[in-house]
Amino acid sequence: ELSAIVVPISSAAERTLRYQAETTATRAKVAELSGGRIGYIHIQSMDQVSLDRFERDLYASAHAKDGLIIDVRNNGGGSTADRLLSSIDVRTHAFAIPREGDRTRKSSYPQDRLYIQRYTMPMAMLCNEKSFSNAEIIAHAFKTLGRGPLVGQQTAGGVISTGSDSLVDATTVRTPMRGWYVIGDGRDMEENGAMPDFVVMQTPEDEAKALDAQLAKAVEELMKKLPKKP
Incomplete structure (x- = not known):
């Protein structure tokens, strides 16, 4: 005779478990499609919790990989974009070679000198x-x-x-205080969403079949950027 104790959880806890399961499955799919050459990180929100998770997972997800996909789909926003960019788009100004190091390697930089660890391998982003x-x-x-x-x-x-400001009747009102514009053409980001280099529809039929055409396209395009295997 078998018995089990069933412990109910909150809807928030269930959403967390579902999110973790989906992320794990997507990471495995990327590994399958890329032959193990590409890592995957989903950024759930642009907040401190997601930033801490990103910094923790960055090198774990990218370990022994030749490239990385960052996924900001279904991300409601926040304020950490620049801190994330400081990790994935640091422009190189020098390289360092340790004593007795490989003098032919001219792409290394001491990570302890950086405010945040950086990732310089090829990348793609999903939105x-x-x-x-x-x-x-x-x-x-x-x-x-x-x-x-x-x-x-x-x-x-x-x-x-x-x-946001509080009103006398205990309600609040939110007031825009800053606009954001694209460098170069000065385009207002309000009502002008970021347009992908590769536009891929995700249809209800795809969802029903657990197919992710956008992810597959990201892997396909990033594979073209990876160094050729000897």
Whole structure:
């Protein structure tokens, strides 16, 4: 005779478990499609919790990989885009060779000198129509800076900075205090979502079949950027 104790969990805890399961499955799919050459990180929100998770997972997910996909689909925004960019788009100004080190290797830099560890291997980014606000800013930046291919659907086009004020009737009102514009053409990011280099629809039929055409395209394009195997 078998018995089990069933302990109920909250809906928030269930969402967390489902998110973790989906992320793990997607990471495995990327490994399958790329022959183990590409890592994968999803950024759930542009907040401190997700930033800490990103910094923790960056080198674990990219360990022994030749490239990395960063996914900001279904990310509602926040304020950490620049801190993320400081990790994935640090421009090299020098290289360092330790005593008795390989003098032919001219792409290394001491990680302890950096404010945050950086990742310099090829990358791609995924975004969609449910990427909002600060998630859109990092998608715009990724494309503007030429860090790698941007794949998916155009982002929502909801990019402003706002603050909130309390009113005498205990309600609050949010007031825009800053606009964001693309370097170069000066395009307002509000109502002008980040347009991917490769636009890929994700249909309900794909969802029903557990197919991710956007992910497959990101892997396909990033594979073209990877160093050739000897």
